Structures are given as structure tokens and as C-alpha cells.
Amino acid sequence: MPIRVQNELPAKEILERENIFVMDEYRAVHQDIRPIQIGLLNLMPLKQDTELQILRSMSNTPLQVDVTFVNVSSHESKNTATSHLNQFYVPFEEIKEKKFDGFIITGAPVEQIEFEEVDYWDELKEIMEWTKTHVTSTFHICWGAQAGLYYHYGLEKVQLEQKLFGIFEHRVKNRKIPLVRGFDDYFMAPHSRHTTIPKDQIESDERLTILAESEEAGVFLVMAEDGRQIFVMGHPEYDRMTLHTEYMRDKEKGLPIALPKNYYPEDDCERRPVLSWRSHANDLYTNWLNYYVYQITPYDLMGTPF
Numbered sequence: 001m002p003i004r005v006q007n008e009l010p011a012k013e014i015l016e017r018e019n020i021f022v023m024d025e026y027r028a029v030h031q032d033i034r035p036i037q038i039g040l041l042n043l044m045p046l047k048q049d050t051e052l053q054i055l056r057s058m059s060n061t062p063l064q065v066d067v068t069f070v071n072v073s074s075h076e077s078k079n080t081a082t083s084h085l086n087q088f089y090v091p092f093e094e095i096k097e098k099k100f101d102g103f104i105i106t107g108a109p110v111e112q113i114e115f116e117e118v119d120y121w122d123e124l125k126e127i128m129e130w131t132k133t134h135v136t137s138t139f140h141i142c143w144g145a146q147a148g149l150y151y152h153y154g155l156e157k158v159q160l161e162q163k164l165f166g167i168f169e170h171r172v173k174n175r176k177i178p179l180v181r182g183f184d185d186y187f188m189a190p191h192s193r194h195t196t197i198p199k200d201q202i203e204s205d206e207r208l209t210i211l212a213e214s215e216e217a218g219v220f221l222v223m224a225e226d227g228r229q230i231f232v233m234g235h236p237e238y239d240r241m242t243l244h245t246e247y248m249r250d251k252e253k254g255l256p257i258a259l260p261k262n263y264y265p266e267d268d269c270e271r272r273p274v275l276s277w278r279s280h281a282n283d284l285y286t287n288w289l290n291y292y293v294y295q296i297t298p299y300d301l302m303g304t305p306f
Contacts, residue, residue, distance in 0.1 A: 009088055011052040015059070035066040036294055037301060039100045039135070041127060042069060042089075043108035043120075043144065045079040050106055053237040057285040063294055070095060072127075074120040092127055096134075101297040102289065103135040107142030107235065111157070111195045115150055125151055136297040137227055139288055142193055145231035149197055149222070152229060153205055157195040164191045166243065166261030167276055168217040168234075173210055178291035179223060179230065179284070180211050187280040188262070191217050191234040192246055216261075221284075227292035236281035240273055 006012075038058070044050040051069065058065060071077070071089045105127070110118050118124070128151045131138040140148040149155040167190050172183050196218050202208050212221040222231040235242070243260040247269065250257035265271045 006088060009051070010048055010084075011055055014052055015055060034299065034301075035064040036101045036289065036297070037066050037068070037099075038289075038293075039068045039070050039095065039103040041092075041103070041105045041144075042071065043106050045077070045109060047071075047077065047080040047089075048084065049242070050237075053239055053242070054104065054106075056239070057237045057281055058289060060282045060286045061289055061294075063289060065289070068095060068100075072120040072123045074123045092123065092130075096130060099134045099301050101136050101301065102293040103131055103138045105138065105140045105144035105148065107144050107193075109143075111143045111146065111193055112159070115147060128152065137288065137292040138229055140229070140231045141237070142191075142233065142235055143195075145222070145233050146195060146197055148229065148231055149202070149208075152224070153208065155197050155201045155205070157197055159195055160193075163194050163257065164196070164217055165247075165258060166191065167263050167274075168214045168261065170212045170214040170217070170220045172212050177209070177211055177223065179227065179287050180221070181287055181291070182283045183212075183280055187212075188276040189214075189217075189220060189234045189236050189280065190238045190243060190277060192238075192243060192260075193233075196233070227288075227296070230288060230292065232284070236277060236284055238277075240275045244269070244273055 040051075040054060042050050047069075055067065058067075069089045070092055071085060073091045073093060077085060105124075108118075115121055124147060128138075128148060138148070146157045150157065167188050169186055170189055171186055172180050174180065175183070199210070199213065199219050202210060202219055202222060207224050209223045210219055210221070211223055213219045218233065220233050222233075223229070224231075243263055247257060247260055259267050259269060262276075263273050265274060
């Protein structure tokens, strides 16, 4: 799939070196097709890393995807240069009159704070409400998934005894649903979080369908409204070294952090981590874009009510 981004986006050069087809703005506007419009609300602190990870994950279908990077106005990012945000991001206020084929809400390092105490919670609630009428399918990641399940369905997150950190095995539960088409019976996926939403809470709401879960990490993938809302509890978009970077960061800060599970060969943090989740991560994003965005979204995006 050609990913359409601004010509100067730093991730563009990296993706091209990985032989991922990235289409610049000039070529895109001269193609006689309608690109899929995807909004990415990036709440992660290292925004450029997240941009690269998610663009890479969406790069495996023949669809042309036009990505709009969105940020919240009620929070000041301290880990990404203002110049980068000003050049590549738009505040929600500027896109709220538009409609999108798909929308992604990332995780955020605020999971140990009550939702109502997060400084941009009111704005995020407005965005999540807006997705009901302006987006064909919304894809929530990690804390974004917990926030979405809390806002839309009233499910409460629960503090874990210790951080869930590492690569965990998951089992597919509903193989006939297209979102998990092509998955093996068991697959690996990364988690990095301090909170969870218990399985019994999710099962008690008949509007929600669990598609994959882990004995150790809990529920991984949940769907609602025939795919209008998708919730992913882990971080399938993470690259090989992301957990290593998080582990070393917390160690340097003196924070209590265990080795990420099932990650380093023989649990030796000096050795290169094993990449064991990329193929299923790619399948997940490809299935979402194909079956729940492209196959469902109206051609006249602005003129058709959701």
C-alpha cells in the first residue's frame, strides 16, 4: 500500500530505505483514485517513533492511504520538537468538520492517572464522541483502548500488581471474523502497561466481542458495532527495539522495572531482541484497513451520513 505523507516527514526517508512504498504529495494528487483518509491522534510522547511504527504497520495493502497527524490543543508535548508538531500536525479543532474513513487513537503514558485527571480528557471525550458521526472505523491502542472502553461502554480499568511488560502469547477466539483473518491459532504481541480491563467486565457487555486473549496478558483484541469500534490492548505496532528503549529508560531513572518477558535471548539485555510479532501486527492493520475501512466506507465520504 502506498502511504501518502508530506514530502519532508522524517519517517518518509526511513520507510523508503525499508523498501516500503511511500507516495509523496505530488504523485498522489495526480492519481485518479480516492485515497483512504486516515486520521492519527498521536498521544505518545515520542511522536516520531510512533509515526514510523504505525506507518510501517499500515504499509502492506494495495490501498492508497492519506494520513493526517492530529494532536490535542489541551496538552503541551515536551518530548517532540514544536517545529515538528507545527509542520506535520493539525489540532483537532481544524479537522472536526471533516470526515475520515479510519481514525487511530494511540496509547499514552498516563494509565496510572484517573481518566478525569488527564489534562486533555475533556478534549479526548469530544474526539471520541466525534468519531461516532465522522469516522467509519476507529482503532484504539493500549491506553487509548482503555479510554475508549471507559468512555463508550463505562468499563473501569484496574491497576495491575506489577507492570505487564514483554511479549506474550495470545489465542484467537473468533476466527471467522475478518479482523483476525490469516492469524495463526496462537500469536505473539507486545504489552507495556500498568493497568488492564478485566475480561469479565468485557464479557458482561453483549455489545463487545473478544477476538483474542492471553492467559498471562488478558484480553488483547475487542470489537464493537461490527467493526466501527476496535480496541487493541497491547502495542502490535512496536518495533524490535521499543521495549528495550523503555526498559533502559526506566532503569536509568531508577524506576522498578523487570526484564521484558519473552524478549531478549536467554533474558540477556545485551543481546538483540527477537522480533516475533511483526507478521500478525501487519495482518491486523491490513485486515482493519481492508475489511472495516475500505470495504465499508462510502465513496462520497463527506456527503454520506454514518
